[in-house]
Amino acid sequence: MARMMEDFGLDSREGRRIQERFGSLLDEFGASPQADLQETEEELILRIDLPGVEKKDVELTIWDEGVKIKASRTIPPGDYLMKERRTGFEREYDLPVPVRGDQARAKLESGVLEISIPREVTSRRRVNVE
Incomplete structure (x- = not known):
């Protein structure tokens, strides 16, 4: 996952924030x-x-x-x-x-x-x- 985030020019902290937001979106839709x-x-x-x-x-x-x-x-x-x-x-x-x-x-x-x-x-x- 870290490698993928680096490919997009994101550091690990930004990557975690994106992952958390995506997880929240999944919670919303179930x-x-x-x-x-x-x-x-x-x-x-x-x-x-x-x-x-x-x-x-x-x-x-x-x-x-x-x-x-x-x-x-x-x-x-x-x-x-x-x-x-x-x-x-x-x-x-x-x-x-x-x-x-x-x-x-x-x-x-x-x-x-x-x-x-x-x-x-x-x-x-x-x-x-x-």
């Missing part, structure tokens, strides 16, 4: 955590890494073809010599198939938010009678 989307015959399962986030700090909205998640976490106040951890994010995920958002379930365990959303039945299918 950085997206890693996520996995799994599809089964019955449902979609979205798993999102949310380390350090508490249940009360998660807002979840689901509609027929999407999910919106907004989450934040508290960082202790004070003066920092370095501050790289993000405090929040907001992201929408487009889903590949229509879902039944009214039947969704969500749980947050060990820093992973797992959202299970039943698929909408959009076509006819044969059902075996037991």
Whole structure:
């Protein structure tokens, strides 16, 4: 990083200021955590890494073809010599198939938010009678 700043004619102090400002900009827009989307015959399962986030700090909205998640976490106040951890994010995920958002379930365990959303039945299918 120092070498790159030198290439632009900046000393290390100026480089740190630029890096801090860029970090603040990312905080404003939020950085997206890693996520996995799994599809089964019955449902979609979205798993999102949310380390350090508490249940009360998660807002979840689901509609027929999407999910919106907004989450934040508290960082202790004070003066920092370095501050790289993000405090929040907001992201929408487009889903590949229509879902039944009214039947969704969500749980947050060990820093992973797992959202299970039943698929909408959009076509006819044969059902075996037991």
